[in-house]
Amino acid sequence: xxxxxxxxxxxxxxxxxxxxxxxxxxxxxxxxxxxxxxxxxxxxxxxxxxxxxxxxxxxxxxxxxxxxxxxxxxxxxxxxxxxxxxxxxxxxxxxxxxxxxxxxxxxxxxxxxxxxxxxxxxxxxxxxxxxxxxxxxxxxxxxxxxxxxxxxxxxxxxxxxxxxxxxxxxxxxxxxxxxxxxxxxxxxxxxxxxxxxxxxxxxxxxxxxxxxxxxxxxxxxxxxxxxxxxxxxxxxxxxxxxxxxxxxxxxxxxxxxxxxxxxxxxxxxxxxxxxxxxxxxxxxxxxxxxxxxxxxxxxxxxxxxxxxxxxxxxxxxxxxxxx
Numbered sequence: 001x002x003x004x005x006x007x008x009x010x011x012x013x014x015x016x017x018x019x020x021x022x023x024x025x026x027x028x029x030x031x032x033x034x035x036x037x038x039x040x041x042x043x044x045x046x047x048x049x050x051x052x053x054x055x056x057x058x059x060x061x062x063x064x065x066x067x068x069x070x071x072x073x074x075x076x077x078x079x080x081x082x083x084x085x086x087x088x089x090x091x092x093x094x095x096x097x098x099x100x101x102x103x104x105x106x107x108x109x110x111x112x113x114x115x116x117x118x119x120x121x122x123x124x125x126x127x128x129x130x131x132x133x134x135x136x137x138x139x140x141x142x143x144x145x146x147x148x149x150x151x152x153x154x155x156x157x158x159x160x161x162x163x164x165x166x167x168x169x170x171x172x173x174x175x176x177x178x179x180x181x182x183x184x185x186x187x188x189x190x191x192x193x194x195x196x197x198x199x200x201x202x203x204x205x206x207x208x209x210x211x212x213x214x215x216x217x218x219x220x221x222x223x224x225x226x227x228x229x230x231x232x233x234x235x236x237x238x239x240x241x242x243x244x245x246x247x248x249x250x251x252x253x254x255x256x257x258x259x260x261x262x263x264x265x266x267x268x269x270x271x272x273x274x275x276x277x278x279x280x281x282x283x284x285x286x287x288x289x290x291x292x293x294x295x296x297x298x299x300x301x302x303x304x305x306x307x308x309x310x311x312x313x314x315x316x317x318x319x320x321x322x323x
Contacts, residue, residue, distance in 0.1 A: 003031035003099060004081030004170065007089050008071030013042040015090040015213065020051055022092040024058075028099035033058045034075045039065030044089075069180035069187045072163070076179060079170060086164045088212075094119075095209035102167055105205050112200040114167040115158055117208030123215045134158040134204035147247075150202050154250050154289040158204060161189045161255060165210060172198060185231035189255055193239045196248045226270040232259050233277050240284060254290035256281050257311075264312035279304050 005023055009016065023033050035048045035058060045062055052058040061074055072086060083106065087093070095101075098116075105114055117133040135156065136149060144152065153159040163180075172178075178194050180187045232255060240252045263271060263278055282304065288294040300307050 001030060001032060001081045002028075002103060003083050003085060003167075004034060004075075004079035005031060005085045005087055006034045006036065006072060006075030006079065007087050008036045008038055008068055008075065009044050009048065009089040010038045010040045010065070010068075010071070011042055011044070012040075012089045013044050013047060015092075016044055016047050019087065019089050019092045020047075020058075022094065023087065024051070024055060025096050026093075026099045027096050028103055029057075031057060031099060032079070032081060034079060035060045036071040036075045037062045038067070038071040039063060067183055069184055070182045073179045073182065076173065082170060084168050084170050084173065085166075087210075088164055090213045091164070092211050092213075093209045094211050095207065098207070098209045101205060101207055105203060106167075109203045110201065111167075111203035112169045112172050112198075113195065113202045115153065115202065115204045116165050116167065116210055117205065118165055118210040118212050119208050120212050120214050123213065128211070131208045132158075133206055133208045135206055136204050146199075146201055150247055151289060153202065153204065154247070154254075155291070157254075157291055159192075159202075159251065161186075161192050161251075163188045163191050164212075166195075167205075168195075172200065185228045186235065189232060190235045190239075192251065193235065193248060196245065196251055226266060226273065229259065229263055229266060229270075229274055233274055236281055236284075237277070240281060246287070249284065250287040250289040250293075253284040253287040253293045256284045257290075257293050257296050260296075260308055261311045261314075264308050 007019065012019075020033070020035070023031075035051070037045045037048050037060065048060045052060045059078065061078065063071070063074060076084065083102075102114060102116070105111065115134050117131070119128050119131040121128050134153065135158075136144065136152070150159065178191075180191055184190065236252050236256060236259070239248060244252075260278065263274065282300070285293065285297045285300050288297045296307065296311065299310055302310065
């Protein structure tokens with residue numbers, strides 16, 4: 001079997017059929033669709049069973065609520081495909097040729113990991129925008145080493161902290177039984193840190209078919225404030241050492257800048273809980289392949305407090321402009 005598509009499900013009955021149909025309607029048929037019902041209290045369990053009764057490619061697992069990481073892990077434990085993909089249950093693929101194109105890329109490159117493009121769907125505006133299409137070269141064909149390619153993906157802000165934009169060879173995961181940490185917030189950051197510690201052949205598919213639904217209050221991935229910030233601080237603390245690979249440090253520097261931006265959105269009392277630890281990672285600005293890190297590194301001479309205030313203003317400007 002070529003692909004295992006893992007869908008963790010919780011309180012998304014309004015969107016679940018669109019998600020499932022976008023997979024089952026694929027022109028490429030050699031896959032299994034693993035639906036992990038994470039104790040959803042709505043009609044999601046019934047919907048899952050309905051699809052499983054009609055299509056033998058659909059596997060359903062009903063479990064008590066354990067969170068996104070736990071649901072993904074349960075899916076990984078039963079996956080049989082050569083490659084694994086994650087799809088959030090309120091998102092969907094808008095191209096019936098998606099798996100066909102991924103399969104061709106695998107045949108051409110024998111990649112361990114393929115990064116796919118995405119676009120955002122804003123529910124309140126009922127519109128698609130912010131398309132991100134990964135590219136290996138700016139113009140024409142090119143030949144890059146694996147290291148050069150990964151550096152370019154970081155410089156282009158393509159290798160980001162997501163699990164659902166990556167197609168991953170399953171044996172790579174199972175070599176060290178890589179799993180998400182149950183109960184951890186910002187679980188995708190640590191997942192990507194673990195991937196960057198492996199010697200992977202990384203390729204991109206220059207297509208944006210993953211549709212990332214925005215403004216979903218019941219989503220399984222919800223911003224959780226101070227707990228989310230503390231979780232990211234902990235991950236950076238575990239992986240950002242002088243012995244870490246240059247790729248891992250550049251990736252963590254990008255997470256650090258995003259962390260600072262979100263830190264300024266916390267109430268003052270919550271900021272005080274993590275300020276000292278966040279300041280201790282200031283040295284990561286030396287690793288500035290990512291565009292946002294490069295931009296912020298130009299103003300970091302203002303010091304921690306002024307830099308964070310500037311980032312706060314920049315965030316408010318961007319947020320209000322997009323509204």
